[in-house]
Amino acid sequence: MTVTWDPAPVLARLAALRERQESWRTREIIEPADALGHARLCDVPAGRSVFGDREKEGVTGGTPPDGPDVGDHGGEDPADVGDHGGEGLTGAGDHGGEDPADVGDHGRGDRADAGGHGRGDLTGTREVPPGLAVALTMRAVLGVLHDHRLDLPFDHNVHAAQSLTWHAPIAVGASIETRAWIGRIKEGARAVFFDVETESFTEDGRMCLRGTSTQALRHG
């Protein structure tokens, strides 16, 4: 296969940031969107980290600010990201132009401590569905992928694999901090593969989510 970009410097940059144990952090508050308990992600201003000083902090760029999320919510779509036209077995319905970041109410009734930066006044009523945790993880991974120091050839980048393990419920109102770092790097015959590892923590330091995102930079 013809290689249309030079893998060597990309591999070197990935390896350099991994060797330096760089980590990238994002922090989100999961806010309720309406009285029904649907939730969305919101940025959290920089402040105290649940990681304290034990982790070296890297550049956190790469996730440009988004406009405020507004609108309703009410969906039964498993992903609850608005109406995507599905009328299949999941009963995906029309949510009528709502915020795509909203996620549905699962009503587990779990409680979680979301003091500090979290919305403790709003917390502890409902666990958010896995789809929201996935979006939260994606935002953290993008912090790595968009780091200008890596200068990745995005036209060749594909998401090759993903794993997530849920360690604790994530409730509406919780403040979730995610740390991401570069894991395994491997050059294959058809692509350069590298893992972005993520760990997400609640405000009180409990790990709630652990993930590995495998990215492939295709040759050619």
Added chain:
Amino acid sequence: MGELPVPVGEVPVPAPLVWEPAADVPRDYARVSRDHSAVHLDEAVASRVGLPGVILHGMYVYGYVATYLGRHADGHGGRLASFECRFQAPMLPGVPIRVRFERGDTRESVRVEARQSDRPVLSGVAVLTPALPSAGSSDAS
């Protein structure tokens, strides 16, 4: 130190899942995930890199399936513990995605296979943990 709780029962294998992501899903999910990569938003760029059109975010499909699995487990008193998958091919909006589930190698694992236009697009394994007995219960059946 007390004994560890013993799981009771198991979460049954979910029914197949079929849905058709609408054309505006990539745009909407770009807002959610903040992944504004051109292959998800720009037909011209997608075409230039050999794709038939803009493609879905893999994490959209992953999250959709994970939420379906989570709801299924929740409905049986259990929960989604983990989900790992490989993305095997680009997935397109406007084309139904059909997902089949089978029992995996353990009583808690479920194999996940998704196809679009009869082409495999995602395969993986989820772990659905069953309910734990209530406090004080000694029934390990």
